[in-house]
Amino acid sequence: MNSCPGSSNTAFKVACSSCNLRELCLPVGLTHSDIERLDRLVATRRNVARGDTLFRTGDSFQSLYAVRTGFFKTCVSAEDGRDQVTGFQMAGELLGLDGISSDRHACDAVALEDSQVCVIPYGQLEVLSREFTDLQHQFHKIMSREIVRDHGVMLLLGSMRAEERLAAFLLNLTQRLRARGFSASSLVLRMTREEIGSYLGLKLETVSRTFSKFQEDGLLEVKQRQIRIVSQDGLQALLNGAPAY
Amino acid sequence: MNSCPGSSNTAFKVACSSCNLRELCLPVGLTHSDIERLDRLVATRRNVARGDTLFRTGDSFQSLYAVRTGFFKTCVSAEDGRDQVTGFQMAGELLGLDGISSDRHACDAVALEDSQVCVIPYGQLEVLSREFTDLQHQFHKIMSREIVRDHGVMLLLGSMRAEERLAAFLLNLTQRLRARGFSASSLVLRMTREEIGSYLGLKLETVSRTFSKFQEDGLLEVKQRQIRIVSQDGLQALLNGAPAY
DNA sequence: CGGTTCATTGATAGCGGTCAAGGATTGTGG
C-alpha cells in the first residue's frame, strides 16, 4: 500500500489511451475512440515480484497479460524435467497467448525483476474484438507475429553456431530496447547465463566463453550483466555469414 | 480439366459441412449451421503439384490454406541462404498464419506431394468470425496451438540429442497420422533426410545414421522412406530420459 | 535406360558439453 489516492495492488490506473507503451502494445494502430474501449477492458494490474510466476503450466487460462514494467521469461518443460526458455518479454509485450489453445497455460511465465502487468481478460477481449475490427485485426497480428518470431528462433536453434546465436540474441535485445527509447549500445541483462543458454540451446559455460570471446574480439565490453556493444556492425557481420575469425 | 460436371482447377466442391476433415480442421467444434456459413467462405480450392510452392516469403498475404490432401513443408531462410524447415503440414492443418503479421508471407510453403488446399480468404474469415463466436474462438485456438507447437519444437531443438529428436519427430508424425485414421505403425515419409534434418537441426547424415541405429536397436524397420515402428514404447522411452544405451 | 536425386556408411575433425575449481557479486542476519 502506498499513499496515492485510491491505490492498491491493482489500482494505480493508467489507461491504455494515456499509456506510453500504446505504440508497442495491443492498441497499436487503433483509433483514439477504440482505445478508450480498451480502457474499460484492461481494468486491473498485477504486480509480480522478481522470481515469482505470473502463471504456470497447467494453470487455468483466463487472461492475457501486457508487460507494463519489468521483464519476464517464459519456459516450457519436458516430462523428464528438462526445460527450455522460449522467450524474454519486456514492456509492451504480451504474455499468455499459449493458453488459448487448451484453456490452460502451456508454459511458465517468471518475472526476472519486479514487474507490473496489465490484466486483459480474454473473454472480454474476444467480445470487444467482435465489435471493433481494428482491435480484432491487431490481436491477430500479434499472434501471427509471435508465430513468425518463433520460426526465427527455430532457425537460430536449428542452424546457427554458438557465436551466431549469441550475436543474434544481443542484436534482438538491443533492437527491442531501442524501440523503447533505451540506449542501443549499453544494456543490463536481466537474466542469468543459464537462462540465456537455455533460450539459445547452449550451456551456460558456452555462453560465458562466447561473451569473453566477443570481448577479446573487441565486439563487446562485458562486466557480468553489464554489456556495452562496441561494434554493432561486427555482431551483425557474424550473422551475415562472416567467417568466425 | 477432367470430365466431372462443372469441374475445373478450383471446382470439385466439397463443402466443409461434408468434408471428412472437419473434425481436424477449422470447423472443429462448430455447430452444423455455423459450418454452413463457412461453406460460403471456402469457395475455392487450389491444386499444388509436388515441388511447387503454395506461397513464398514476401508474397502478398490474402488467404489461409487448409490442406485437403497431400503434404507440405514450410521453411524460413536467413539472409545468408541458410534455411530451416519450420514444420510439416498434413490434411486438415492450416497454412499461412505467418502472413497475418505483416500482410506478407514470412515463409515458403512447398508441396512435398501433389496436394490440394482449400483457400480461405482471410478478410472474409475476419468478417465471419466477428459474427460467429465459435468460429472466432476456434480460429484463435488454432493460432495458439501453433504457438504451443512451436515452443515444443524449441524445446526439441534446444535441449534434445539427435536420437531424442528423431524419436520425438516419429512419434509426432504417427500420432497425427493416427488421428487421420492411418496406421500408427507403418508410414511412408514424404520428405527427404535433408528436410527431416533441417527440421530437427541435424545434418542429413546424422538423420540417416540415427535411422540405422534405431533399426539395429530393434525400434524401427527402415527401407528408405518406408518406416515401420516396431517398438513405439522404445521410442517413447528415449524421450522420457531413458539412457541412450 | 541413363541421369539425377536420395540414402547409407566410413573416417576424421571440431564445436560445444561436461566436470571441476576458483572468483565475483549479492543478499541476509547477527
Place this chain on the structure above:
DNA sequence: CCACAATCCTTGACCGCTATCAATGAACCG
C-alpha cells in the same frame, strides 16, 4: 557494518556428439 552463505560467472582440461568430407549404392523419373 561486517561476516557468511548462496548464487552467479569465469576459466581450464578433456571428451563425446554431431558435422564434415568422401565414396558407393539404391531408387526414381523422363
